[in-house]
Amino acid sequence: MPWCVNCTRRPVASFAARAAALVVLIGGCADPQAAFDDFGERYARTHDAGAGGSGGGGPCALPGASDFQGRYLLVISPAFSPKTPILFLDDITATDSGSGLDAIMTLTALSAADRETPVGSALAPIDLSFGAGTFAADLGVLHIVGEADPVIPGAAIDGSLVLHGQLCAPDAGGALEFSCGTASGQVTVPAELGLDGSTWTLSRVTDGDPLPEVVIDCAKNPPSPL
Amino acid sequence: VIVRARSFFWLPTAATAVLGFASVAHASGFATARFGGEHGHPTTDNPTAVYYNPAALTASQGTHLYADGMFVLRRASYTHEPAPTDVPPAAGAERANTGEATLTNVAAVPMFGASTRLGDLALGLGVFVPFGGGETWDTRSEFTDHPSYPGPVDGVQRWYTISGTIQSIYATLAAAYPLGESGLSLGVSGNLIYSLVDTTNARTALGNDDVGIEGRSHLKVSGWQASFGVGVLYEPVKNTLWLGASYQARPNVAGGMVLSGDLEDNFTGSVDVTSVDFHQDLPDVIRLGARYRPEPRLELRLFGDYTRWSSLDDQCVARRGEPCTLNPDGSNAPGSGAIQSVPRHWNDAFGVRAGVSGWLGSRLELMSGLGYDSNAIPDSTLEPSFMDYDDFSAAVGARYEVASGFFLGACYTEFYNLPRDNSGSSVHPHEQAPSNGPDAGGRYTEWVGLLNLDAELVF
Numbered sequence: 001m002p003w004c005v006n007c008t009r010r011p012v013a014s015f016a017a018r019a020a021a022l023v024v025l026i027g028g029c030a031d032p033q034a035a036f037d038d039f040g041e042r043y044a045r046t047h048d049a050g051a052g053g054s055g056g057g058g059p060c061a062l063p064g065a066s067d068f069q070g071r072y073l074l075v076i077s078p079a080f081s082p083k084t085p086i087l088f089l090d091d092i093t094a095t096d097s098g099s100g101l102d103a104i105m106t107l108t109a110l111s112a113a114d115r116e117t118p119v120g121s122a123l124a125p126i127d128l129s130f131g132a133g134t135f136a137a138d139l140g141v142l143h144i145v146g147e148a149d150p151v152i153p154g155a156a157i158d159g160s161l162v163l164h165g166q167l168c169a170p171d172a173g174g175a176l177e178f179s180c181g182t183a184s185g186q187v188t189v190p191a192e193l194g195l196d197g198s199t200w201t202l203s204r205v206t207d208g209d210p211l212p213e214v215v216i217d218c219a220k221n222p223p224s225p226l
Numbered sequence: 227v228i229v230r231a232r233s234f235f236w237l238p239t240a241a242t243a244v245l246g247f248a249s250v251a252h253a254s255g256f257a258t259a260r261f262g263g264e265h266g267h268p269t270t271d272n273p274t275a276v277y278y279n280p281a282a283l284t285a286s287q288g289t290h291l292y293a294d295g296m297f298v299l300r301r302a303s304y305t306h307e308p309a310p311t312d313v314p315p316a317a318g319a320e321r322a323n324t325g326e327a328t329l330t331n332v333a334a335v336p337m338f339g340a341s342t343r344l345g346d347l348a349l350g351l352g353v354f355v356p357f358g359g360g361e362t363w364d365t366r367s368e369f370t371d372h373p374s375y376p377g378p379v380d381g382v383q384r385w386y387t388i389s390g391t392i393q394s395i396y397a398t399l400a401a402a403y404p405l406g407e408s409g410l411s412l413g414v415s416g417n418l419i420y421s422l423v424d425t426t427n428a429r430t431a432l433g434n435d436d437v438g439i440e441g442r443s444h445l446k447v448s449g450w451q452a453s454f455g456v457g458v459l460y461e462p463v464k465n466t467l468w469l470g471a472s473y474q475a476r477p478n479v480a481g482g483m484v485l486s487g488d489l490e491d492n493f494t495g496s497v498d499v500t501s502v503d504f505h506q507d508l509p510d511v512i513r514l515g516a517r518y519r520p521e522p523r524l525e526l527r528l529f530g531d532y533t534r535w536s537s538l539d540d541q542c543v544a545r546r547g548e549p550c551t552l553n554p555d556g557s558n559a560p561g562s563g564a565i566q567s568v569p570r571h572w573n574d575a576f577g578v579r580a581g582v583s584g585w586l587g588s589r590l591e592l593m594s595g596l597g598y599d600s601n602a603i604p605d606s607t608l609e610p611s612f613m614d615y616d617d618f619s620a621a622v623g624a625r626y627e628v629a630s631g632f633f634l635g636a637c638y639t640e641f642y643n644l645p646r647d648n649s650g651s652s653v654h655p656h657e658q659a660p661s662n663g664p665d666a667g668g669r670y671t672e673w674v675g676l677l678n679l680d681a682e683l684v685f
Binding site: 029030031032033034035036039040042043044045046047078079080081082083084151152153154155186189190191192193194196197 | 332333361371372373374377379388389431432439442444489491492493494497498500557563565658659660
């Protein structure tokens with residue numbers, strides 16, 4: 001048979017082998033894998049690979065614990081869909097350590113529908129340490145309720161997340177109002193999606209005021225409107 | 227069809243046509259049951275009966291070995307103009323999502339069959355592809371090596387397909403038995419089915435057509451199913467008139483096809499792989515046919531099919547082992563693990579065909595046919611990966627007994643698809659994630675030429 005390209009003694013595998021050959025014929029020279037791989041090569045040529053950085057840039061002073069702790073709006077802008085960020089209320093308690101800060105971060109996801117209503121329970125507190133210079137804060141694996149998912153509304157998200165940046169006290173002193181940087185990690189649910197090249201921002205929430213404006217990166221670009 | 231007549235001059239003028247051809251690239255849905263050409267129908271006496279009507283195996287005598295090759299040339303186009311839901315074009319890529327996409331593809335689909343008689347009992351087997359198609363679209367030279375956007379070179383249609391194939395390959399055993407001298411025969415068949423989907427398309431995580439965040443998804447899944455066929459053949463006037471009816475059940479009978487494999491995504495320059503299940507349902511098919519031979523050198527055929535494509539409501543990709551349960555708006559129902567879904571909402575379709583054969587001498591048969599196939603895909607869900615049309619077809623062919631009991635045949639069929647324009651009707655951008663996609667409205671055209679080459683050995 002001209003379309004028999006393989007032979008095996010196992011009947012099922014034999015049929016599968018013949019079927020595979022048939023696939024080539026019926027497919028009319030379709031080569032989906034090549035089409036997929038070609039895109040990857042073109043993407044690499046047109047994009048800066050591994051663009052990173054931090055919210056700081058250059059030497060800066062670490063804020064004191066009292067200037068750091070408080071409530072923030074944490075915005076995670078995933079590289080695969082940067083204009084549709086995932087938002088959290090981020091309650092931070094901090095203490096001065098010998099050469100830096102020890103902090104406990106408690107995240108509560110916000111609704112993707114209005115970007116202001118807390119949804120689900122607060123995530124388990126995350127212990128972090130910050131020193132002078134850049135940091136990589138590993139938030140571990142986050143389990144985020146579906147209401148916070150801006151990509152597939154209702155679909156829960158599991159994923160690991162690492163924030164990269166630099167914590168800098170404001171030049172004028174006082175409480176930290178804004179920080180930003182890049183993020184990496186891996187979404188595993190609802191689908192496997194890499195987070196390298198993502199960005200984050202942290203904007204202080206003032207008691208009694210509305211949530212601060214949502215910005216997705218250090219350039220303070222806005223997200224897509226709701 | 228084995229006829230040895232002394233002499234007859236016949237110009238094939240009458241016609242018939244086929245049941246719903248679905249081109250190897252997609253016609254009545256993506257049914258491709260055209261093996262056998264003009265002799266593939268519910269009253270045939272060759273081994274294609276294992277699919278078209280297992281009861282018709284009793285119309286054959288002796289042992290038959292049969293091979294058929296369908297060679298298809300397909301040309302198609304899709305032209306999309308800006309739609310209100312399209313993402314505003316990016317600077318430097320203003321025509322990335324508008325204009326014409328084209329394809330010219332060649333495909334070959336083999337079919338093998340055999341039948342024999344054990345007394346009154348007729349047995350048959352076959353390997354064939356009743357559902358399938360594949361395509362690779364042309365690239366757009368204006369976007370070759372674009373400095374900023376790596377996606378648009380794959381064409382305007384890329385949000386639904388760049389290159390892909392879908393098919394169900396059947397291995398079938400069939401048996402038929404005549405009920406005494408009543409002229410009635412009953413047949414039954416069992417199918418083991420290997421199904422595969424392998425396709426790459428452009429995609430953003432949001433399901434829109436934003437070239438700034440354009441990535442690629444590559445789905446490759448496969449799986450096994452089973453089904454059955456039953457049929458009846460009635461020969462009220464011996465060697466003159468045959469009436470046939472058959473039913474081919476859906477893969478897995480009650481439906482629920484689940485193919486397993488991987489979904490590869492590249493949205494940010496790196497490849498992520500998710501283990502997934504692909505959920506779909508293929509149709510069951512009802513066939514009716516009549517074959518009339520008023521004299522030994524003339525045969526008239528009329529047959530058709532009713533293919534219940536309404537079974538294909540959507541094609542859904544979910545995390546491995548999780549259900550794909552969608553709300554009416556396309557969103558995930560509670561507990562659903564859907565990642566991507568494409569709404570289909572197809573309609574039942576039918577085809578009808580009339581054909582005629584005449585014999586020149588004892589060895590040469592000339593044949594022709596005319597046919598019509600209805601369209602299974604509504605305007606709302608028509609998109610470039612599955613095109614379907616109301617189509618008309620015309621066929622001419624010949625079959626020659628080159629040696630005693632050894633026949634070679636060729637039949638060419640051309641399909642005239644009525645162009646479609648579903649601008650403004652596309653439901654895709656209005657679905658909720660994960661069922662949403664870019665507007666697929668536009669003008670669709672397609673031309674298909676099909677050459678059947680077959681060989682049959684009878685002893």
